[in-house]
Amino acid sequence: MAKPLITTAKAGTTRRGRPPRERAGEVEDRILQAALQVFIDRGYEGASIDEIAEVASAGKPSIYARFTNKETLFREVVLRWAQRSGEMVGSATSGSILERFQSAGVLIVQRAIRAETIGLVRSVIGEATRHPDLATTIHYAMRAHGTATSMKLVAELAEAEELRSLPAFAPANIEATTRYFIDLVLLPMLISSLFHADLAPIKAQMEDHAREAASFFLRGCGYSAV
Amino acid sequence: MAKPLITTAKAGTTRRGRPPRERAGEVEDRILQAALQVFIDRGYEGASIDEIAEVASAGKPSIYARFTNKETLFREVVLRWAQRSGEMVGSATSGSILERFQSAGVLIVQRAIRAETIGLVRSVIGEATRHPDLATTIHYAMRAHGTATSMKLVAELAEAEELRSLPAFAPANIEATTRYFIDLVLLPMLISSLFHADLAPIKAQMEDHAREAASFFLRGCGYSAV
Numbered sequence: 230m231a232k233p234l235i236t237t238a239k240a241g242t243t244r245r246g247r248p249p250r251e252r253a254g255e256v257e258d259r260i261l262q263a264a265l266q267v268f269i270d271r272g273y274e275g276a277s278i279d280e281i282a283e284v285a286s287a288g289k290p291s292i293y294a295r296f297t298n299k300e301t302l303f304r305e306v307v308l309r310w311a312q313r314s315g316e317m318v319g320s321a322t323s324g325s326i327l328e329r330f331q332s333a334g335v336l337i338v339q340r341a342i343r344a345e346t347i348g349l350v351r352s353v354i355g356e357a358t359r360h361p362d363l364a365t366t367i368h369y370a371m372r373a374h375g376t377a378t379s380m381k382l383v384a385e386l387a388e389a390e391e392l393r394s395l396p397a398f399a400p401a402n403i404e405a406t407t408r409y410f411i412d413l414v415l416l417p418m419l420i421s422s423l424f425h426a427d428l429a430p431i432k433a434q435m436e437d438h439a440r441e442a443a444s445f446f447l448r449g450c451g452y453s454a455v
Numbered sequence: 456m457a458k459p460l461i462t463t464a465k466a467g468t469t470r471r472g473r474p475p476r477e478r479a480g481e482v483e484d485r486i487l488q489a490a491l492q493v494f495i496d497r498g499y500e501g502a503s504i505d506e507i508a509e510v511a512s513a514g515k516p517s518i519y520a521r522f523t524n525k526e527t528l529f530r531e532v533v534l535r536w537a538q539r540s541g542e543m544v545g546s547a548t549s550g551s552i553l554e555r556f557q558s559a560g561v562l563i564v565q566r567a568i569r570a571e572t573i574g575l576v577r578s579v580i581g582e583a584t585r586h587p588d589l590a591t592t593i594h595y596a597m598r599a600h601g602t603a604t605s606m607k608l609v610a611e612l613a614e615a616e617e618l619r620s621l622p623a624f625a626p627a628n629i630e631a632t633t634r635y636f637i638d639l640v641l642l643p644m645l646i647s648s649l650f651h652a653d654l655a656p657i658k659a660q661m662e663d664h665a666r667e668a669a670s671f672f673l674r675g676c677g678y679s680a681v
Binding site: 416 | 498574577578579580581582583584587590591593594631634635638639642643645646647649650651652653667668671672674675676677
């Protein structure tokens with residue numbers, strides 16, 4: 230097999246050939262971005278390395294030099310996506326306790342329910358029997374990322390004086406408590422989104438749903454002023 | 456086009472030909488049963504009317520005489536499946552309030568998380584962008600069936616003396632309350648199942664999960680003895 234052009238070319242002053250160290254991640258970024266697009270458009274099974282190479286303006290060898298096969302590339306695309314979705318800005322720390330949890334809920338739903346993420350998740354689920362390891366890995370990774378990020382938000386809000394003494398928000402319980410928040414706020418909207426090609430009606434319910442779910446959640450946590 | 460054999464044959468005493476009135480549903484049942492199997496094995500896109508006809512030992516004309524096209528047939532298969540899953544036996548009415556809700560939760564999860572149902576749901580989700588109307592219709596129908604059935608269980612348990620006075624179980628609120636029960640008990644297990652080809656590990660967590668979720672649910676309903 231011919232060695233990938235991009236790793237054998239001498240470092241030069243032109244844009245072609247091996248990139249200087251500061252641009253080392255550029256080709257990888259371009260491949261991952263192109264792969265994301267092709268996976269969303271075609272689904273996992275329908276996507277080809279040929280098309281990804283074309284969209285990325287990269288040679289197939291430079292893809293295979295970085296990713297062993299389509300499965301590895303897909304896994305990387307989804308994990309990177311989950312990680313980026315996890316980078317949240319802080320949520321509201323003013324307003325009533327209910328309002329703060331509502332705004333955290335809206336933030337979590339907004340980050341998860343995007344056309345790209347839902348498209349990828351649909352594709353993984355649709356292929357779960359053909360690619361069981363891939364589906365399982367991606368599920369655990371997305372759930373871990375999602376829980377970790379949401380936990381930061383919940384822990385921040387839990388520092389409010391009204392909540393600090395509740396067992397639900399004690400360090401030992403905060404992870405389980407966060408899972409209940411996700412189950413109530415995110416999962417119903419996630420399930421709906423998986424079935425609905427047009428996400429606009431789902432997004433329109435987001436605020437009302439987050440408010441009601443946050444209210445039930447706070448009562449479950451033993452906060453009685455809601 | 457030749458007229459479908461089965462509708463032109465004279466009613467007779469043999470098993471072939473038009474069935475007598477009391478067996479009128481038999482062919483339809485056989486077609487729906489075969490279609491369910493083929494849709495589970497091949498997914499929506501991969502299933503063909505040819506294969507369904509073969510598995511059902513029926514002619515294609517007798518399928519088309521009952522179902523306009525593959526989409527109509529699939530819709531009927533899924534709706535019938537959802538309806539059957541909805542036929543629940545009564546749950547525990549003895550034991551502590553928590554135990555009763557736990558057993559109702561296990562029942563709901565057991566009915567939803569079956570290889571066939573999950574296989575069908577995966578297939579619908581995987582095809583949601585190609586068949587948006589189909590996916591939306593099936594989602595609403597499954598959700599309506601699921602809520603109605605679970606509501607019966609929750610309403611039955613809500614008659615316990617300890618719960619009767621709680622606003623969460625008042626007639627006007629029981630539907631919303633049931634949704635929270637579903638969100639906490641069923642949805643996390645449903646999402647996991649969609650990603651996991653092997654459902655055994657998911658089913659193994661069912662009882663513990665139902666107990667914990669039921670406990671949080673009851674606190675959310677204002678029942679403080681959990």
